[in-house]
Amino acid sequence: MYGMVHRAARELAILRHGEGKWNSIAERAGVSEREFISAEVFSDAVTISIVSAVADADGSPIDQTLLELGRHWIDFAGRSAYSNVMGMAGDTLPEFCRNLDRMHTSIQATMPDAIMPSFEVETMDDTGITLIYRSQRTGLETFVQGLLEGLMARFKVDGAVSRVDDAHPVRFRLTYKPV
Amino acid sequence: MSPVLSLSTDEISGLFPGYVRLSALGVIEAVGPVLTRRTKGSLIGRPFMDCVEVMRPRGISNFDDLRTCRGQLIIRCPEAAGIVLKGVVLQRDDHFYICAGLSVDVSGQSSGSYRFEDFSMADSTLETFLAADLRRNLLIEAQDLATSLTEARNRAEAADKAKSRFLAEISHEIRTPLNGVIGIADVMAHGELSSEQAGRLKLIRSSGRTLERLLNDLLDLAKLENNRLQLAPVQIDLIAEIRDALGPVEALARVRGLDFIIDLKTNSPDHVIADPIRLRQVLSNLGFNAVKFTQKGSITVSMTRTGDDVAITIADTGPGLTDKAMARLFQRFEQGDKDVSIRYGGSGLGLTLSREFARLMGGDLNVSSVLGMGSRFTVTLPLPPAPPQEAASIASSSQPTLRPTAGAGIRGLVVDDNPANLEILRVMFDAFGIEIDFADGGRAGVEAWRKNRYNLILMDLQMPEMNGLEAISKIRQLEADGDSNEEKTRILIVSADATEEAIAESLAAGADGHLAKPLRPESLFRAVWSLF
Numbered sequence: 019m020y021g022m023v024h025r026a027a028r029e030l031a032i033l034r035h036g037e038g039k040w041n042s043i044a045e046r047a048g049v050s051e052r053e054f055i056s057a058e059v060f061s062d063a064v065t066i067s068i069v070s071a072v073a074d075a076d077g078s079p080i081d082q083t084l085l086e087l088g089r090h091w092i093d094f095a096g097r098s099a100y101s102n103v104m105g106m107a108g109d110t111l112p113e114f115c116r117n118l119d120r121m122h123t124s125i126q127a128t129m130p131d132a133i134m135p136s137f138e139v140e141t142m143d144d145t146g147i148t149l150i151y152r153s154q155r156t157g158l159e160t161f162v163q164g165l166l167e168g169l170m171a172r173f174k175v176d177g178a179v180s181r182v183d184d185a186h187p188v189r190f191r192l193t194y195k196p197v
Numbered sequence: 198m199s200p201v202l203s204l205s206t207d208e209i210s211g212l213f214p215g216y217v218r219l220s221a222l223g224v225i226e227a228v229g230p231v232l233t234r235r236t237k238g239s240l241i242g243r244p245f246m247d248c249v250e251v252m253r254p255r256g257i258s259n260f261d262d263l264r265t266c267r268g269q270l271i272i273r274c275p276e277a278a279g280i281v282l283k284g285v286v287l288q289r290d291d292h293f294y295i296c297a298g299l300s301v302d303v304s305g306q307s308s309g310s311y312r313f314e315d316f317s318m319a320d321s322t323l324e325t326f327l328a329a330d331l332r333r334n335l336l337i338e339a340q341d342l343a344t345s346l347t348e349a350r351n352r353a354e355a356a357d358k359a360k361s362r363f364l365a366e367i368s369h370e371i372r373t374p375l376n377g378v379i380g381i382a383d384v385m386a387h388g389e390l391s392s393e394q395a396g397r398l399k400l401i402r403s404s405g406r407t408l409e410r411l412l413n414d415l416l417d418l419a420k421l422e423n424n425r426l427q428l429a430p431v432q433i434d435l436i437a438e439i440r441d442a443l444g445p446v447e448a449l450a451r452v453r454g455l456d457f458i459i460d461l462k463t464n465s466p467d468h469v470i471a472d473p474i475r476l477r478q479v480l481s482n483l484g485f486n487a488v489k490f491t492q493k494g495s496i497t498v499s500m501t502r503t504g505d506d507v508a509i510t511i512a513d514t515g516p517g518l519t520d521k522a523m524a525r526l527f528q529r530f531e532q533g534d535k536d537v538s539i540r541y542g543g544s545g546l547g548l549t550l551s552r553e554f555a556r557l558m559g560g561d562l563n564v565s566s567v568l569g570m571g572s573r574f575t576v577t578l579p580l581p582p583a584p585p586q587e588a589a590s591i592a593s594s595s596q597p598t599l600r601p602t603a604g605a606g607i608r609g610l611v612v613d614d615n616p617a618n619l620e621i622l623r624v625m626f627d628a629f630g631i632e633i634d635f636a637d638g639g640r641a642g643v644e645a646w647r648k649n650r651y652n653l654i655l656m657d658l659q660m661p662e663m664n665g666l667e668a669i670s671k672i673r674q675l676e677a678d679g680d681s682n683e684e685k686t687r688i689l690i691v692s693a694d695a696t697e698e699a700i701a702e703s704l705a706a707g708a709d710g711h712l713a714k715p716l717r718p719e720s721l722f723r724a725v726w727s728l729f
């Protein structure tokens with residue numbers, strides 16, 4: 019994945035464990051400054067080894083760290099170089115979800131080596147949103163779950179995110195808490 | 198003409214996010230997402246021409262002109278945050294459509310105000326816009342990275358400076374006791390010794406000198422790193438200087454059974470301007486290095502001159518160097534080969550320093566070598582000829598011989614606040630039959646002189662309360678105020694600072710001479726005899 023994803027993981031780990039511990043996490047993951055250059059592409063194996071090293075430091079299973087990385091990404095992207103893009107994608111949760119696909123498609127022009135996910139709004143009403151997630155990768159479902167939770171928090175929507183079932187394509191349900 | 202496409206409102210919005218639908222009379226009936234969000238519906242029901250400025254084509258001032266316009270339209274909408282739309286006018290039934298998209302400002306000034314819906318699905322304006330935005334931000338990241346690398350480098354340099362300072366300080370700390378060891382060993386060498394003692398003493402002295410050389414190298418290195426090493430160029434007799442510098446090398450080469458060939462016949466003028474100390478240092482480093490690594494064969498010294506540039510080459514028939522070893526040769530603390538450093542010892546600083554000195558003098562030091570055949574080190578230096586009229590004042594390196602007379606009639610006083618220095622001097626003076634007293638500071642020195650009228654004073658410079666120069670001035674003043682027939686006191690400054698300025702300052706304060714630390718019995722007595 020692009021180095022920008024590693025950057026978010028590094029920021030999360032430093033927030034949790036501090037700069038000093040980060041150095042040993044990075045050493046364990048076998049990465050240097052270079053892997054954190056946003057515009058450079060690295061094999062997914064590098065990404066996995068960074069996330070695993072952070073998970074080790076967290077003392078939690080990798081899925082837990084992926085979930086938290088998803089939540090953190092929304093916050094990270096909202097503050098960083100991507101804040102304009104995040105802002106342009108919508109002022110409300112439904113609008114943002116509708117634009118997720120277009121967002122990744124449009125970013126692809128700048129990041130040609132990205133393997134982009136696809137998001138499709140299947141249903142949308144007053145009780146929530148059902149979103150279909152398609153990807154060439156597997157194993158990132160908890161990451162997506164965290165991302166969607168992060169989005170709910172970004173738009174201050176009270177509610178929960180869940181996998182609809184184990185079927186493919188993967189569906190997520192964003193349920194609003196009844197007022 | 199029947200319409201080819203019949204589009205829903207959503208579809209029109211997707212294709213022309215800035216569209217405006219007008220009635221036959223030019224009243225706004227509907228607008229696309231670009232205008233909806235920015236005006237919150239305030240345009241609906243109003244005459245189009247009241248709400249916009251038509252920037253292109255020029256000269257459109259009423260709806261009739263607009264209706265018939267067939268070219269590209271550029272309009273500005275002041276009520277929608279001044280956005281600019283680009284499009285064309287289409288007529289459908291009794292409606293008019295301004296089919297428009299946003300004209301985007303990619304300078305980054307207003308990206309916060311755009312939404313994805315503002316961009317047509319049918320073109321790549323959004324991609325272009327995002328590319329501009331993302332690249333700009335990635336550039337900032339690259340700049341941040343560069344800044345943090347610069348900072349890291351600055352920190353490393355600061356640490357390096359601190360290291361050099363430490364090196365300089367610790368070297369000074371080591372120097373005083375080391376001078377003690379060497380000084381006393383030198384004095385003992387003049388005494389009666391059994392052959393076993395003499396052998397051991399020789400070892401102490403040569404180890405001491407090795408340590409001293411290393412220490413000097415370290416100090417020079419620290420000075421170079423702090424850019425504090427200054428050259429003191431004077432007029433020198435070049436050939437005499439080279440012969441002098443290489444004299445000890447030649448002696449050692451002969452002891453080792455090597456041929457030492459020195460060929461300095463050139464068209465070079467005798468007298469040139471150079472810093473003799475650094476020149477000697479470079480040559481003797483290269484010379485000793487050549488001897489050190491050459492088991493059999495010869496060392497050849499030659500010189501050529503091109504214009505003001507002099508090239509002095511020291512060639513040996515030693516083992517030679519691999520390309521890799523040559524590349525590492527001038528790096529600090531590196532020796533061509535680790536085995537070699539174990540066999541021959543040495544700090545590995547000599548060549549680094551020699552090259553730095555050569556460069557400081559405006560020249561360079563280079564090596565060429567063939568493995569198994571030997572190495573050639575060539576130092577090239579710009580050495581302009583000295584103006585002839587000043588040739589008389591050449592710094593002479595020929596030295597007066599030691600006069601082994603007993604020190605009758607000399608009453609000496611040593612003024613120094615460091616007891617280690619006092620002890621060394623006492624041992625040296627004892628060996629030559631001169632009695633001396635001590636004063637442990639400038640003020641005490643002046644007092645002692647007032648009481649006992651010594652005819653020789655060795656004065657340290659840096660002392661608390663009253664420093665050496667102040668003490669000398671005081672004594673000279675007391676002398677001037679007193680009996681003019683009385684014998685004048687000879688005062689020698691003893692200091693580690695042997696720069697020309699320091700010497701000039703000492704003489705100006707009234708000293709008769711300057712002795713550089715570390716003191717050697719020979720130089721001490723040469724200086725003393727020259728005054729009596």
Ligand code: HEM
Pocket residue numbers: 019020092095100101103104118122125129131132133134135152153154155158161162165166
């Ligand atoms: C401005 C914000 C964002 C940018 C710049 C961005 C960019 C990217 C890029 C470049 C990748 C491809 C990684 C690679 O192959 O190198 C990616 C992947 C992904 N993005 Fe985003 N993204 C953003 C926001 C979001 C948001 C808000 C979501 C929320 C659902 C999201 C969900 C994902 C997912 C799930 C993947 C994983 C790809 C996969 O499944 O193969 N992204 N994103």
